[in-house]
Amino acid sequence: NAGVTQTPKFQVLKTGQSMTLQCAQDMNHEYMSWYRQDPGMGLRLIHYSVGAGITDQGEVPNGYNVSRSTTEDFPLRLLSAAPSQTSVYFCASRLSRGLTYNEQFFGPGTRLTVL
Amino acid sequence: AQSVTQLDSQVPVFEEAPVELRCNYSSSVSVYLFWYVQYPNQGLQLLLKYLSGSTLVKGINGFEAEFNKSQTSFHLRKPSVHISDTAEYFCAVSEANTGFQKLVFGTGTRLLVSP
Numbered sequence: 001n002a003g004v005t006q007t008p009k010f011q012v013l014k015t016g017q018s019m020t021l022q023c024a025q026d027m028n029h030e031y032m033s034w035y036r037q038d039p040g041m042g043l044r045l046i047h048y049s050v051g052a053g054i055t056d057q058g059e060v061p062n063g064y065n066v067s068r069s070t071t072e073d074f075p076l077r078l079l080s081a082a083p084s085q086t087s088v089y090f091c092a093s094r095l096s097r098g099l100t101y102n103e104q105f106f107g108p109g110t111r112l113t114v115l
Numbered sequence: 116a117q118s119v120t121q122l123d124s125q126v127p128v129f130e131e132a133p134v135e136l137r138c139n140y141s142s143s144v145s146v147y148l149f150w151y152v153q154y155p156n157q158g159l160q161l162l163l164k165y166l167s168g169s170t171l172v173k174g175i176n177g178f179e180a181e182f183n184k185s186q187t188s189f190h191l192r193k194p195s196v197h198i199s200d201t202a203e204y205f206c207a208v209s210e211a212n213t214g215f216q217k218l219v220f221g222t223g224t225r226l227l228v229s230p
Contacts, residue, residue, distance in 0.1 A: 004158075031216065040124065042205060042220040043159075050216070058217070090158060101147060101166050104218065106158040 001026045004107035006091050012113045013081045021076040021110050023091030029105075030096045032074040036060065036087040037109075043090065049074055081114045088112070117142040117210045121221035128228055130198055136191040136224045138180075138206030145211035148189040149218070150180055153203045162204070165189060176200070201228045 007022045025032065033048035045058030049068040063085060065077040074093075078085060089110045095102040118141045128134045140146065147166050151159040163174025170182040180191045189206060206221040 035220075040222055042119075042121075042222040043218075044220070045217060048216070092159075101164070103161055103164075106160075108158045 003027065004091055004093050004105050006089075006107040006110050008110060009108070010111050012115065013078075014115050015082060017081050018077070018079050019081065021078075021089055021091075021112070023074045023076065023107060024072050025074075025091075025093040025105075026072065027093065027095070027105070028071060029093035030071070031104075032068065032091065032093045033058070033104075034064070034066065034074070034076045035090045035092065036085075037090060038087050046076065046089075078112075083114045086112060086114045117146065117208050117219050119206050119208050119219055119221035121206055121224050123224045124222070125225045125227065128196055128226065130228055130230050131195050133194050134192065134196050134200075134226065136204050136206075136226065138189045138191065138221060140187050140189065140206070140208045142187070142208060142210055147209045148180075148182060149207040149209075150174065150178070150189075150191050151205045151207060151220075152176075153205065153223075155202070159205065162191070196226070196228050198228050198230065200226060202226060 004025045030051045034046040035043040037043045044060045047066040049055045055066050091107040092104050094104040120139045149164045150162040152162050153159050163172050165172050165182045173179045178193050203223045203225050205223045207218045209218050
């Protein structure tokens with residue numbers, strides 16, 4: 001299987017433009033999440049989903065929307081891009097939301113620049 | 116709420132020398148602890164994890180870490196580093212009171228191995 005895939009790998013936007021970062025996994029994982037990585041700040045959780053139709057906010061949700069209509073896909077939408085959203089975005093997934101540990105797998109990332 | 120501190124933003128070391136990357140966490144409940152590695156322009160890969168049991172955990176590529184509950188630390192060590200270990204290393208924690216659902220990352224430590 002392909003694991004966690006993200007498209008595009010690179011994107012340049014102008015302030016105010018909208019776009020959707022795609023994330024898909026083929027491992028039948030319940031739990032999916034989006035992080036942004038900024039220099040000196042590590043990875044911060046934007047939104048997460050514990051299953052199809054269920055999403056919740058993470059640490060830095062403002063300016064981003066998500067939905068989870070299928071188990072496989074978890075797109076991240078920027079409705080009106082701002083320069084502060086310039087970052088590297090990582091999608092991740094793991095098997096279930098339960099207390100039993102299961103490893104979280106990360107996608108290769110999308111590098112977004114907002115001018 | 117949990118937090119993770121990685122005091123060293125960058126650690127330079129010579130090849131074949133030992134290295135320790137420090138990680139301290141703040142939490143009042145049971146935690147899972149993780150170390151991830153990120154090679155240049157790649158996603159995150161799990162190095163090792165502490166869930167319960169033995170406080171000394173061994174991971175891939177010869178790395179190990181020790182969980183110290185009294186000092187709330189989870190330092191990463193390797194007795195002899197290679198050039199190929201040059202990467203960024205992230206410590207992360209998840210808490211029992213979030214159902215271990217959310218990973219909180221430290222700001223990362225860049226390991227620079229020179230000949």
